[in-house]
Amino acid sequence: MRSVTKFGALLLALCLSMPALAMSLDEAKKQLDSAKQQGLVGETPSGYLAVVKAGDKAGEIVEAINEARRQEYSRIASKHGIPVAEVEVVAGKKAVEKTPAGQFVRVGDKWIRK
Structure with a gap:
C-alpha cells in the first residue's frame, strides 16, 4: 500500500513539475521541437531523449x-x-504517450514513427 501511495505522489509531483521544467528550457525547447519534427530526436521509455x-x-x-x-x-x-529510476520510468511513459503523431519513440531497440 505504501508503494502505491508513493507512486501516486510521484505521478502528481511529476505532472505538476513538468510545466516548470518546460518553462526553464524555453530556448532549448524551440530547437527540440524542430529536431523532433525533422525526425532527428525521439523520446525513450527511459525518460530521456x-x-x-x-x-x-x-x-x-x-x-x-x-x-x-x-x-x-x-x-x-x-x-x-x-x-530516481522510479521517476525516470514514470516520466518516460508520459513522454512516450504524449509524443504527437509523426514523431519518433523508442520501442525496444527500434525507433518507430508514432
Missing part, C-alpha cells in the same frame, strides 16, 4: 535537455524519498 539520426546539433540538444531532465528527476526523487 535520444538521437534518432545525427544532424543539425541533435546530439547537443539531446545532451542539454537530458541534463535538465536529470536534475528535475533528481529533485523530484529527493522530495519524495524515492529512487
Whole structure:
C-alpha cells in the first residue's frame, strides 16, 4: 500500500513539475521541437531523449535537455524519498504517450514513427 501511495505522489509531483521544467528550457525547447519534427530526436521509455539520426546539433540538444531532465528527476526523487529510476520510468511513459503523431519513440531497440 505504501508503494502505491508513493507512486501516486510521484505521478502528481511529476505532472505538476513538468510545466516548470518546460518553462526553464524555453530556448532549448524551440530547437527540440524542430529536431523532433525533422525526425532527428525521439523520446525513450527511459525518460530521456535520444538521437534518432545525427544532424543539425541533435546530439547537443539531446545532451542539454537530458541534463535538465536529470536534475528535475533528481529533485523530484529527493522530495519524495524515492529512487530516481522510479521517476525516470514514470516520466518516460508520459513522454512516450504524449509524443504527437509523426514523431519518433523508442520501442525496444527500434525507433518507430508514432
